[in-house]
Amino acid sequence: MKIILLIIVFCFSITGLSLSQSLTPLKLSDIKKESLEIVNPVIKAGSSDYKKELSDQIFVTYSYIQNLGNFKDYYSDGQGFMLNYGKYFPNSWLAVVRSGYFKQNFKVDVDSGGFNNFNYIPIHFGGRFYVYKNVFMPYFSFMNGINIISATDFVGDVNHDDETTVKYAFQVGFGFDVKFTRNFGVNASINYNNSFWEDSDPGIGQEGKMMTGFEYVGGLVYNFNR
Amino acid sequence: MPIKKTTLLILFVLFFAGVNFSPGQETAGSKEVLTLKKLSEKISYAENGDKIKLTLNSITRERYSSSVIKSFSNKSNKALSKKYDDFGDLTSKDNNLLTLSPKSKYSLKNVISNPLPTPEKYVPWESTKHFGWAVFDELFFNIAFPWALARFGRDWDSPGQGERWPFIGWQSIWSNLNNGWNYDGDNFQTNYFAHPFGGSLFFNSGRSNGYNFWESGAFALAGSFIWEHFMETNQPAINDWVNTGLNGAAFGEILYRLSTMVTDNTARGSHRVWTEIAGGLFNPVRLFQRLVTGEVSRVFPNPEWRKPDYFNLNLDAGTQVFTNDSSDVKELEGMFEMNIVYGTPFEHKRTTPFSHFAFNFGIGTTSPTVQNMHAIGSLVSFQISDKKTAKHSLETTLNYDYINNVALIYGNAAFVEKLNSEYILNNKDLRLRTNLGLRIIPMAATSDDYFLDSTDGRNYDMGQALGASAGFGLYKDGWSILEVAYAMDYLWTQSEPAFSEHLVQWGEARFQLPLKEYFVFGLSFGFYKRNSYYHYPDGFIIDPNTGQPKATPDVGFQSPLIRAYFKTRIF
Numbered sequence: 001m002k003i004i005l006l007i008i009v010f011c012f013s014i015t016g017l018s019l020s021q022s023l024t025p026l027k028l029s030d031i032k033k034e035s036l037e038i039v040n041p042v043i044k045a046g047s048s049d050y051k052k053e054l055s056d057q058i059f060v061t062y063s064y065i066q067n068l069g070n071f072k073d074y075y076s077d078g079q080g081f082m083l084n085y086g087k088y089f090p091n092s093w094l095a096v097v098r099s100g101y102f103k104q105n106f107k108v109d110v111d112s113g114g115f116n117n118f119n120y121i122p123i124h125f126g127g128r129f130y131v132y133k134n135v136f137m138p139y140f141s142f143m144n145g146i147n148i149i150s151a152t153d154f155v156g157d158v159n160h161d162d163e164t165t166v167k168y169a170f171q172v173g174f175g176f177d178v179k180f181t182r183n184f185g186v187n188a189s190i191n192y193n194n195s196f197w198e199d200s201d202p203g204i205g206q207e208g209k210m211m212t213g214f215e216y217v218g219g220l221v222y223n224f225n226r
Numbered sequence: 227m228p229i230k231k232t233t234l235l236i237l238f239v240l241f242f243a244g245v246n247f248s249p250g251q252e253t254a255g256s257k258e259v260l261t262l263k264k265l266s267e268k269i270s271y272a273e274n275g276d277k278i279k280l281t282l283n284s285i286t287r288e289r290y291s292s293s294v295i296k297s298f299s300n301k302s303n304k305a306l307s308k309k310y311d312d313f314g315d316l317t318s319k320d321n322n323l324l325t326l327s328p329k330s331k332y333s334l335k336n337v338i339s340n341p342l343p344t345p346e347k348y349v350p351w352e353s354t355k356h357f358g359w360a361v362f363d364e365l366f367f368n369i370a371f372p373w374a375l376a377r378f379g380r381d382w383d384s385p386g387q388g389e390r391w392p393f394i395g396w397q398s399i400w401s402n403l404n405n406g407w408n409y410d411g412d413n414f415q416t417n418y419f420a421h422p423f424g425g426s427l428f429f430n431s432g433r434s435n436g437y438n439f440w441e442s443g444a445f446a447l448a449g450s451f452i453w454e455h456f457m458e459t460n461q462p463a464i465n466d467w468v469n470t471g472l473n474g475a476a477f478g479e480i481l482y483r484l485s486t487m488v489t490d491n492t493a494r495g496s497h498r499v500w501t502e503i504a505g506g507l508f509n510p511v512r513l514f515q516r517l518v519t520g521e522v523s524r525v526f527p528n529p530e531w532r533k534p535d536y537f538n539l540n541l542d543a544g545t546q547v548f549t550n551d552s553s554d555v556k557e558l559e560g561m562f563e564m565n566i567v568y569g570t571p572f573e574h575k576r577t578t579p580f581s582h583f584a585f586n587f588g589i590g591t592t593s594p595t596v597q598n599m600h601a602i603g604s605l606v607s608f609q610i611s612d613k614k615t616a617k618h619s620l621e622t623t624l625n626y627d628y629i630n631n632v633a634l635i636y637g638n639a640a641f642v643e644k645l646n647s648e649y650i651l652n653n654k655d656l657r658l659r660t661n662l663g664l665r666i667i668p669m670a671a672t673s674d675d676y677f678l679d680s681t682d683g684r685n686y687d688m689g690q691a692l693g694a695s696a697g698f699g700l701y702k703d704g705w706s707i708l709e710v711a712y713a714m715d716y717l718w719t720q721s722e723p724a725f726s727e728h729l730v731q732w733g734e735a736r737f738q739l740p741l742k743e744y745f746v747f748g749l750s751f752g753f754y755k756r757n758s759y760y761h762y763p764d765g766f767i768i769d770p771n772t773g774q775p776k777a778t779p780d781v782g783f784q785s786p787l788i789r790a791y792f793k794t795r796i797f
Contacts, residue, residue, distance in 0.1 A: 069404035093441070129444065131357075142447070168464075170407070172451065194406045194462075199722045210406030 054094065054133050057086045059187055061219030063102070068212040071197065074114035078104040078213070082122065094128040096143065104211075112156025115163070120149040122169060138176040145169055147195055147211075169195035169211075177221055187219040348526050350491075351519045355436040359518075363431035363511055364449050368424075373457045391458045398459040409721030410463035411682025418473075418628050418637030418671065419596065421466055425450060425474010426481050430511040433482045439475070439579035446478060447471035465688050465721070468669040472639040473626045476601050479580040483568065485509035487537070491521070491528045498523075534569040534581070537797055538704065541565075542748065544791025546590075550632040551673065551756075551783055557632055560591035561789060571604065571659075572617050572648050579605050579624075590631065599628040602642075617648045625665070629732070633785035634754035635686055636730050638670035638715065642695065657701045665693035670717045672728050675758060675781045676767045687728065689720035704795070705746055709736040723766065729757040734787065743795075750789035757782045 065078040080102030086094040104118040126143035147169045154160035175189020195211040377392035410417070428449030432442030450470035454462035489505035490498065502522045506513030516522045546561045569582035583603040590597045607621035625640040644663040651658060670691040678685050693715030700708045712733035719726045734752030741747055758781045765775040 069406065127444075142444070170464075192403065196407065199408060199720075199724075208405060208408065210408075212404055212406040 054088050054092065054130055054137070056088050056224040057094070057221050058224075059084045059086065059219045059221040061100075061187065061217050063215050063217045065102070065104075065193065065213045065215045067104070068214070069208075069210065071209045071211050071213070074107060074110055074209065075104040075118060076107050078102055080122075084219075086128070092130045092133065094130065094139070095125070096127060096141075097125045098143070099123050102147075106155065110155065114155055115151035116153035116155055118149070118151045120147040122147050124169065124171070126171070136176060136178055138174065140174050141172070141189065141191070143171040143191075149197070167196040167211075169193070171215070173215070175217065179221075179223065182225055183223050185221040185223065187217070187221050189215075189217045191215040191217065348524070350526060350529070351515065351521055352434065352436050352529075355441075357435075359515065360432050360435035360437060360445060363435065363515065364428060364445055365452075367511060367514060368427045368431055368449055369453055369457060373453075391460050394457060394459055399456050402455045402458075402462050405461050407464040407467075408461040409465050409688050410460065411679040411684040412463075412466075413683055414630060414635055414637065414671065414686055415594065415596075417465055417469055417688075418630075419599075421450075421469040422473035422477045422626065425470035425472075426478035427474075427511055428470065429475050429478025430482055430509055433478060434509065434512040434515045439479055442478065443471070443475040446474040450474070465669055465671070468639055469637075472624065472668065473601075476580075476603050476624050476626045476639075479603060480568075480583055480585055480601060481508045482512065483534075483580060483583075484566075485512050486529065486532055487534075489516075491524070491526050494525065531578075531581070535573055536567065536570045538567040539564070539796040540793050541796060542791040542793035544748070544789055546750075546787060546789040548631065548633040548754065548787045549785035551634065551785070552632070557592065561588060561597075561791070562590075563588040563791075569604075571607075571621065571646055572619060577604075577607055579603065582607075592632065594630050597629070597631040599626065601626040605641075607646075615650050619646045620644070621646055623663075629754070631754075633783075633787070634730070634732065634756060635673045636671070636715075636732075636756075638667045638691065640665050640667040640670075640691075640693070640715075642666070644695075655702050658698065659701060660698040661696065663695040665691070665695055665713070665715060667691035667693060667715060667717075670715060670730075672717060672730050672756060673758075674719075674726060676760065676762065676776065676778050677723060677726075684721075687717070687719040687721055687724075687726055689718045689724070691715045691717040703740065703743070705738055705740050706736065707738055707740075709738075710734070723762070725760060725762040725766070727759045729759075731755040738793065745795075746793045748789070748791045748793055750787070750791070752787035752789075753784060754787060755782075755784040 061082050061084060063080055063082065065080075067075055067077055080100055082098045082100030084096055084098040086096045088094055100122060102120050102122065104120075106114050106116050106118065122145060124143045124145035126141065126145075128139040128141040130137050130139045132138055145168075146166050148164070148166055150162075150164050152162040154162070171191045171193050173189050173191030175187060175191075177185050177187050179185035191214070193211060193213045193215050197211045198209040373392055382390050382393070425446045429442045429446040431449065432445035433439070437445065447467070447470075450467045453470075454467055485505040485508035488501055488508065490501045493501055502513065502516065505516075513522075542563045542565075544561055545558060547556055547558050549556050564587045566583075566585040568580075568584070571582050573582065580603040583601065585602075586598065586600040587596075588598040589595050601624075603624050605622045605624055607619050610618040610620060621644045623642045623644060625638070625642050627636065627638050627640070629636045642663045642665050644661050647660045649658040649660075650656075668690060669688060671686050671688040674685060674687045677687070693713060695711070695713040697709070697711035699706045699710070710733075712731070714729065714731040717728040717730065719728070732752065732754045734750055736748055736750045738746045738748040760778040760780055762778040767776045767778050768774070769776040
């Protein structure tokens with residue numbers, strides 16, 4: 001949570017610096033200066049110019065995951081970061097590809113049934129549908145892809161093999177972008193994660209430990225103006 | 227209770243329909259369309275309108291009923307009313323006025339030279355996006371209504387929680403969110419036949435409200451997600467989600483295009499009624515939306531893409547022989563097939579998804595009745611070269627395969643990367659087409675020789691697969707003379723218990739002899755082949771007869787396929 005606060009403070013610091021910038025229209029020759037131009041939501045909101053605000057973007061996000069279900073009985077929570085690239089498609093769609101690194105925290109009071117080190121590298125693709133394009137841009141999102149999972153140091157059984165495996169991952173959620181300048185903004189979202197780990201199989205007495213959880217995300221966005 | 231709710235829904239729909247069924251709605255397209263009603267208005271507004279009298283010449287008299295002509299001839303122009311809409315459309319071009327008498331023609335030209343302001347152009351419903359209606363169709367028409375039918379429309383006498391899937395509550399929703407995905411135990415027909423059709427309804431919630439193929443695909447995936455997580459007590463099944471989403475998009479787009487093709491926005495009278503009914507049979511969601519918006523009775527231009535450059539619907543009937551997978555006995559049965567080819571694979575002017583597709587549907591005289599369905603729809607294609615004698619293109623297709631006969635059970639949703647080539651041989655009418663494909667399959671299923679889900683009865687495995695396909699064909703005068711096709715997929719089982727892998731292959735060579743322009747005789751030789759590799763732990767599979775652990779050796783099975791048939795082209 002501290003990191004999210006830091007991100008927000010960082011964004012405000014950028015916008016604060018740019019308060020002295022003029023509100024003249026964007027010129028190619030002045031693109032550097034324009035990138036820090038602060039957006040006045042009162043003036044811009046609902047204007048036709050702002051209908052064009054959706055653009056290609058790069059964004060870095062931090063995620064905190066609150067696990068659910070049987071998986072939560074072994075791994076309390078997780079966190080990680082991702083680097084995302086979004087490609088704009090008319091008129092409200094953003095296709096996104098992303099990758100990063102995540103770590104799940106094994107519960108200290110559990111003495112068997114899980115791995116002390118549980119990390120994964122997600123490689124996901126999907127998209128967002130923006131329901132409103134303005135200074136405040138809410139959206140619904142869907143992402144899916146693979147998690148390359150590395151699990152080592154099984155607790156309670158020294159003979160248990162370490163595992164490196166690839167599993168399907170899926171995420172739906174909603175969030176919003178807020179653009180503070182023409183190029184910079186912040187992002188926040190809440191997602192539901194549903195990723196394969198261990199399926200339930202009554203035939204062999206295996207209980208399911210699918211990686212379900214709620215993910216809280218904050219990030220920094222850089223927009224490529226069209 | 228269920229009857230009352232159903233009745234209320236029908237009344238609700240009819241209420242909208244009734245409001246919008248007012249006759250005589252006219253629409254101006256890109257050129258001014260002048261109906262008799264409008265003509266009447268124009269004349270009545272003209273300076274000398276009361277002096278103009280229209281009479282019909284002999285040609286026009288032959289075209290229209292005597293009652294219409296009588297009224298038309300006897301009344302003054304101000305009295306012309308909407309009943310004359312049957313007269314049809316007139317444009318302002320002179321040649322269209324030649325069907326009237328010379329005197330009328332002169333008068334009309336004067337009137338038309340000072341027309342009324344052109345009416346505001348009508349924007350067809352499907353040409354703009356309607357998010358609210360799309361969500362309404364998705365949530366109420368395709369989710370809440372079927373759920374309510376299942377929950378209240380039948381007696382649930384089984385006390386087992388798993389059998390009472392519509393008895394949802396906050397607890398079941400929270401449980402589903404906690405447990406996450408699973409592979410379900412439903413039978414093959416439910417998962418690979420019913421779910422794709424359900425998905426087509428989700429898909430058309432978007433498609434019938436102005437969204438394109440890709441956007442509507444999101445509606446199919448979202449609808450299935452909502453259904454799996456919130457509308458059933460069963461754990462969400464990822465195989466349902468994929469089959470409903472991907473195969474639903476394939477079916478949905480095919481049905482949307484067929485519905486649009488048979489619906490004629492410019493038709494009137496009984497012809498219009500029948501085209502709307504036919505369109506509604508293909509796509510009930512679209513019919514519902516057209517009832518709500520009143521487009522079922524509005525006259526307006528058809529979309530430009532309504533009719534493809536090429537369309538071929540043919541039916542065939544014959545017999546086929548293959549070997550039963552379980553008994554190793556050769557079986558003979560009657561077989562009926564329908565084939566649709568929409569658009570041409572080498573037409574690159576319009577490369578929207580499914581601007582070219584092929585659909586095959588076959589039923590047999592033995593059980594199961596529906597034995598095969600295949601859909602291939604073009605998603606994107608790129609032309610590599612286009613010469614007089616040879617064309618090459620790269621194409622990504624969305625494929626659906628459903629094979630369910632005594633020789634092989636196999637289903638999938640697949641993306642196929644294909645290299646298509648067409649060579650025009652010496653004779654200009656003779657074409658050789660080839661294709662080579664790589665198949666990426668998010669969800670496939672085929673028989674498991676040992677596993678049987680004791681609760682739901684599933685006896686097949688599901689998982690992801692990779693495969694390849696190849697084929698070539700000789701075509702002349704719209705018929706294939708020779709077609710050879712082969713496909714193979716390698717499936718890694720992911721559904722528990724995941725102790726198997728499968729190699730599935732099938733191929734067919736068809737020879738067709740055109741007897742008439744619309745009639746051919748065909749012979750087909752093919753095979754189905756499955757190699758299954760099992761690595762169940764010792765003692766995992768128990769023989770139900772002896773109660774003892776059962777060995778699980780690998781299994782190889784092959785069935786020849788021989789068919790003889792007659793085929794006729796309908797369109």
